[in-house]
Amino acid sequence: MLETYLTDDRIAAVPKEVFTTDDFDTAFSGLDRADALRAAEIIFAIQHGKALPGFAYRPGIDDPNDVDDLLKATGWMHLHFHSTDDDWLIYLKQFDTYVILAGIARHTPHFRKPYGTELKRKWGTKVPKLQAKIETERRKRASDETE
Amino acid sequence: MSRTKIEKTDSAPGVVMHYATSFDLKLSSGKAAPKGALVTSHKRNGGKTVTLKDVHADLGQYAPELKKVLDAVDAGAAKLNKLPKFDSPDDILAHYGVK
Numbered sequence: 001m002l003e004t005y006l007t008d009d010r011i012a013a014v015p016k017e018v019f020t021t022d023d024f025d026t027a028f029s030g031l032d033r034a035d036a037l038r039a040a041e042i043i044f045a046i047q048h049g050k051a052l053p054g055f056a057y058r059p060g061i062d063d064p065n066d067v068d069d070l071l072k073a074t075g076w077m078h079l080h081f082h083s084t085d086d087d088w089l090i091y092l093k094q095f096d097t098y099v100i101l102a103g104i105a106r107h108t109p110h111f112r113k114p115y116g117t118e119l120k121r122k123w124g125t126k127v128p129k130l131q132a133k134i135e136t137e138r139r140k141r142a143s144d145e146t147e
Numbered sequence: 148m149s150r151t152k153i154e155k156t157d158s159a160p161g162v163v164m165h166y167a168t169s170f171d172l173k174l175s176s177g178k179a180a181p182k183g184a185l186v187t188s189h190k191r192n193g194g195k196t197v198t199l200k201d202v203h204a205d206l207g208q209y210a211p212e213l214k215k216v217l218d219a220v221d222a223g224a225a226k227l228n229k230l231p232k233f234d235s236p237d238d239i240l241a242h243y244g245v246k
Contacts (some may be wrong), residue, residue: 018230025228028243040239047232133227 002128002135003130005075007070008093009061015049019134021126027104031088037114038081039090039104047100074116078107091119093127098134100127 006012018025028036038055045052054077060066071077078089091102102123112118233239 012217020228020230022228028240028245033240033245034245035238036245037236040236040243040245041231042241044236046235047230130228134229137227 002131003095003097006096007072007075008094009071010075010092010095011046011052011053011059011079011099013049014136016094018043018101019098020101021103021123021130024099024101024125025121027090027101035081035147043101050077056080057083059083063104070111070115070119071123074119076116076119083102091123094130095116095131100130100134102127105133 028039031039038053041053042056044050058068058080062067068077075093077092077094080089081090085108088104089107090104093100093102102119105122128133230239230242233242
């Protein structure tokens with residue numbers, strides 16, 4: 001059974017493996033160096049179980065009235081480079097022991113209702129397939145280790 | 148319709164099963180798989196052969212999960228893009244060719 005994605009507002013501060021879609025291979029190409037460094041700091045923090053830099057989260061994250069409807073409805077998490085409504089965001093799904101970085105894309109289209117439609121179009125097939133592959137490989141590795 | 152050849156092992160070594168998109172699991176002998184069979188793990192042996200490690204009850208509940216796994220096997224193209232553990236953010240920039 002595949003792991004269920006998390007809908008926590010923050011990335012848990014425990015080391016997580018980082019997987020990416022093939023789209024992410026070129027995700028940095030549209031960023032200036034400052035934003036690329038922020039993306040790298042986010043990835044580094046996830047891998048090493050450190051709290052993400054403050055700029056990664058939206059300003060109202062601790063306001064109970066400021067709900068991330070996209071995350072709660074679909075599991076799609078987004079991380080910022082500047083806290084506010086950035087031009088570019090990292091889109092990902094978080095699981096207990098790993099994250100899947102889908103890509104870096106512009107902000108606005110992904111928050112049109114119904115939530116998640118655009119993300120589903122872009123990565124709705126790739127991410128589940130990658131998740132299946134990840135968990136299949138993990139089971140295989142665990143099985144091989146017990147044989 | 149293309150089908151993935153699935154070989155079930157452990158509890159019934161050598162039994163070959165096929166799946167259809169309806170999750171109508173059938174044994175190669177022609178007998179229907181136990182209603183509610185669930186694949187919890189499998190080994191890929193190359194090509195389109197998959198060795199199932201465990202088959203349990205309650206397929207209906209988990210059929211979508213099984214479909215995801217088998218779709219990925221069928222696609223055969225879901226690359227496992229795992230990032231190496233980097234020593235610094237600068238290493239990540241270098242990995243992505245950012246100067």
